[in-house]
Amino acid sequence: MTAQIPAHKKAKGLPRGNVRPAKDLCSDCGLCDTHFIHYVKEACAFLNQQFDQLETRVHGRQRDLDQEQEMYFGVHQKMVAARKTEPIEGAQWTGIVSSLACKMLEEKLVEGVVCVQNSPEDRFQPMPIIATTPAEILAARVNKPTLSPNLTILEQIEQGGFKKLLVIGVGCQIQALRAVQDKLGLEKLYVLGLPCVDNVTRAGLQKFLDTTSRSPETVVYYEFMQDFKVHFKHEDGSTETVPFFGLKTNQLKDVFAPSCMSCFDYTNGLADLVVGYMGAPFGWQWLVVRNETGQAMFDLIADQIETQSVDSKGDRRAAVQNSIPAYDKGVTLPMWAAKLMGVVIEKIGPKGLEYAKFSIDSHFTRNYLYTRRNYPEKLDAHVPAFAKKIVSQYKLPED
Template sequence: MPAGATRPARDICSDCGLCDSRWVAYVRRACAFLHQGFEAMEQAAHGRSRDLENEDELYFGVSRTMATARLRQPLEGAQWTGIVSRIGVRALESGLVDAVLCVQQSPDDRFTPVPILARTPEQVLAARVNKPTLSPNLKVLEQLPGSGIRRLLAIGVGCQVQALRAVQNTLPLDQLYVLGLPCVDNVSRAGLQTFLESSSRSPDTVVHYEFMQDFRIHFRHSDGSTETVPFFGLDTPRLKDVFAPSCLSCFDYTNAGADLVVGYMGAEFGRQWLVVRNGLGEQLLDLVRPELDMAPVTSRGDRRAAVQQGIDAYDKAVKLPRWLAELVGAVVQRIGPKGLEYARFSIDSHFTRNALWVRRHHPEIAERHIPAFAQRIVSRYRLPST
């Protein structure tokens, strides 16, 4: 698409990159923000759609198995232990794939994403650590024709995976594997700077950060030090509108179209959550299974009261003084939801917020845009008037 052209999804475009490739002709049926097709996508990728009467599938999508894990020998420089990067490396080393679609960073800015078709383990490792900004991953599909790449592992977030699945059968590939990351609340580069400046003691030295299961944001700095800030201490009035409109209208937190999902949200603190959705996901997990310390998923606590309180606090843009935020954080960390219940807390909190945002900002699409599973979850809570 020519520079400066209006994206078909307009203000809720996630800049997934499809419009920057020759597959732009498919965008009106492929874009997650123009066309929601969860059931068809799940059926095509996994052989069936999620069972809405099964509480786990209602929240987390189609799954064969769920577990938690960490690498016994963590990768140096990885954001957590490095499971995603290790899978990418093993996929290349084993000959399972010819390339890995992943995201490196600009040499000029650590948070500016640079999508790449990595052909070597070194290129995959150079992509470790999340970049919490909108990333045009799918623009590198343009490089596939004539590249010799016939088997591809694509690592991406939900909106990218939805678009990729929609054009999968038109790609010059013999096999596609999809490793998904749970994703929520990305920002533009300018928005990220606002977030860092309002949240961290040293915004210019932050290497990576994550909203973690202990209800704190964990910042890692370039000197190796770690800084934590309670969720409840964020400058909500300043940050309320900093997240990308695409993220405020997204309901694919758990990456429903991926073969295998790796993230932190459904695991106890210090571990990663694994969701195997189909046989291809099993193949990806088998690449690293011998290197993992694995354990069953767990679930403790009750999220519902905390979610309802959070809905009201966010809508009113409440900002707590730091001492009170620390106190609330300590209490919630001790008695709050853990494991899968924490994941449901996070999903409930974001789905209710996003449903309210869509109904207020795009009422003309709300009915068709909010998928059935999200509507069922949102209906369990009392939302402010639109």
């Protein structure tokens, strides 16, 4: 008897450059480049928002909206601030993500790690791979702050016969992955999530660098940090800082991808373990263990890191409410005023988890407005219940 060919294997991915089913809301996650496009109507985060179902499938339950920490940060067992005791040279932080990936490979818990190197021609052009050696993982260290088609590797998983895999990715990629993971033939999938917000195309990134940095061509990486400044690392090892409030918002308002402007999964709620910075003190990273698989991943590197409890100080609400019309109108302050405001807010503004909530609130209110104005027909179904509750705390402008 001839084995039946799965329906998705009869499908063909779209060639690069073709319009995707989500059209201008496509986040370029890579799913539609493969025959897994067969599942796009169910799997795409921008065609079918399904947080409740996927949280239950992955974590065994939905987040509790009556618990503020869960409403903001998703299902989790614990959160800590951490940093490696022996940092990896050249890592964007101390190298927790790279160290965990290498450890899982070395311990043979996985046969491959889906991560993102850069193309040989351009340090900011993402090149997704399935790494099978620690050297390949280390070559992927440092974030690539552009839309990255990580899921282009889905067919390679099948072709390579991988059974145990670690996938590192951002929210839109992980939602699509979770929706199709039972079609991949895997025995075990581990998901290490990165918080993600305000991503751009490669052209959009260049505009951001050109309008913000003193030396765009030498920027190695950058990050929006807890001190309310953008930190640019340059080739000579120097660090350049620019206050959030000094960004040329009037020129950059439209640089972000429409998918990112309508995304509500900042904290990567469907990952097993999340590694970011937004809830940690300056210089530390924020680790969120969501389930037992995430705890097992955390335990693997427990002897390589020092940890401390997460903290929360200040009150974000007034700053968020004031930021809504400021962003909406593209307000750009003179640099002297931006620096002064940055100093004041750094001293009296939100810290730790309160800073994380400030960032979530300010982005969710902005994204809710963007979705309401540009995709009103999608608003109710697309915005998850937790995001609606968060946004409801603020007064939004009438259109």
